[in-house]
Amino acid sequence: MKEQDIGNLIEHWVRPEIRAISAYHVPDASGLVKLDAMENPYTWPSELREEWLALLRTVDVNRYPDPQGASLVERLKGNMGVPASAELLLGNGSDELIQMLAMTVSGPSRVVLSVDPGFVMYRMIATFCGMKYIGVPLKASDFSLDMPALLQALDQYQPALIFLAYPNNPTGNLFAPDQLSRIVEAAPGIVVIDEAYAPFTDHSFMDRVGDYPNLMVLRTVSKMGLAGLRLGFLAGPEQLIGEIDKTRLPYNINVLTQVSAEFALQHRAIFDDQTNAIRAERGRLFQVLSRMEGVTSYPSEANFILLRMPEGRAGEIHAGLRENGILVKLLDGAHAALNDCLRVTVGTPEENDRFLQVLAALL
Numbered sequence: 001m002k003e004q005d006i007g008n009l010i011e012h013w014v015r016p017e018i019r020a021i022s023a024y025h026v027p028d029a030s031g032l033v034k035l036d037a038m039e040n041p042y043t044w045p046s047e048l049r050e051e052w053l054a055l056l057r058t059v060d061v062n063r064y065p066d067p068q069g070a071s072l073v074e075r076l077k078g079n080m081g082v083p084a085s086a087e088l089l090l091g092n093g094s095d096e097l098i099q100m101l102a103m104t105v106s107g108p109s110r111v112v113l114s115v116d117p118g119f120v121m122y123r124m125i126a127t128f129c130g131m132k133y134i135g136v137p138l139k140a141s142d143f144s145l146d147m148p149a150l151l152q153a154l155d156q157y158q159p160a161l162i163f164l165a166y167p168n169n170p171t172g173n174l175f176a177p178d179q180l181s182r183i184v185e186a187a188p189g190i191v192v193i194d195e196a197y198a199p200f201t202d203h204s205f206m207d208r209v210g211d212y213p214n215l216m217v218l219r220t221v222s223k224m225g226l227a228g229l230r231l232g233f234l235a236g237p238e239q240l241i242g243e244i245d246k247t248r249l250p251y252n253i254n255v256l257t258q259v260s261a262e263f264a265l266q267h268r269a270i271f272d273d274q275t276n277a278i279r280a281e282r283g284r285l286f287q288v289l290s291r292m293e294g295v296t297s298y299p300s301e302a303n304f305i306l307l308r309m310p311e312g313r314a315g316e317i318h319a320g321l322r323e324n325g326i327l328v329k330l331l332d333g334a335h336a337a338l339n340d341c342l343r344v345t346v347g348t349p350e351e352n353d354r355f356l357q358v359l360a361a362l363l
């Protein structure tokens, strides 16, 4: 096989829009304090781990899992404040649900709309599904919604699908709820409020699911401390969920995830303690960062903080942190509004102290 042949094959057959993008990059974090991916830094107490392992011993992996994850769906409904009138759909991470939503409405003239800077998967999945992506810029001053621009874009592009992360990633802020309601009312298509960071804020649209035909709320267990399980869920009107469910691959939630997530939800208090500890640490981290000369920290309702470094120094500081064993996310270059920015996930008190110490030394 010649290099040339593979090149020709790719050029001839791989869609130009796929050739144009790069794969979602996850840096190697071995040996580093991992403050780049919004993971919960806490593991499970050993008794809980033993109980979980005993349960896993009873699972038969020779059989396909429950196709709908019915038992897990019931557990999530009871546990996550899902209104009685709403239905749930499970995804292999909420990313898979974003993809299922796009596949349900896709078409060459169909538009996915979100805000920029926002969660990168909305744009990527729109591209995978052959849809057009429109990113409406947030206000540069505080990353709030630019309502005139958004309403104008709804009118002009008639998006099939709108994604709004609440709180937003990577900025960490909550949008004004009355503005979100306004968008739901004005939108021609489906509006998905992505609440990946729900464990870290007191605000949610979950109790409004069912008030509008086009409102859906997306959640994940990843940020609360179960990122390795890959489980997300979408809440919405039953009929709409039924349509989206048709795009789901059979058995998308594996048996180990179903059993483990249900087990974890029975011990919800442990995760609440962990996320509360993270919230308290977020406050402390923000306080210290706010007093650092040359650093701008943006208030956050999530488990990360967006930081702006002195002009032109984000790359060098990111590298310096890494050399000192700390991995954060470099956002400089990702979007004009994120020039000089880093995003740090809130870790344990010890990890945060180490980060603050190294950062202060680098500055």
Ligand SMILES: *Cc1c(COP(=O)(O)O)cnc(C)c1O
Pocket: 038, 092, 093, 094, 095, 096, 119, 165, 168, 169, 194, 196, 219, 220, 221, 222, 227, 230, 231, 232
């Ligand atoms: C992390 C994140 C997700 C993806 O979560 P998974 O369930 O792990 O796929 C979705 N939306 C936003 C805004 C996120 O930050």
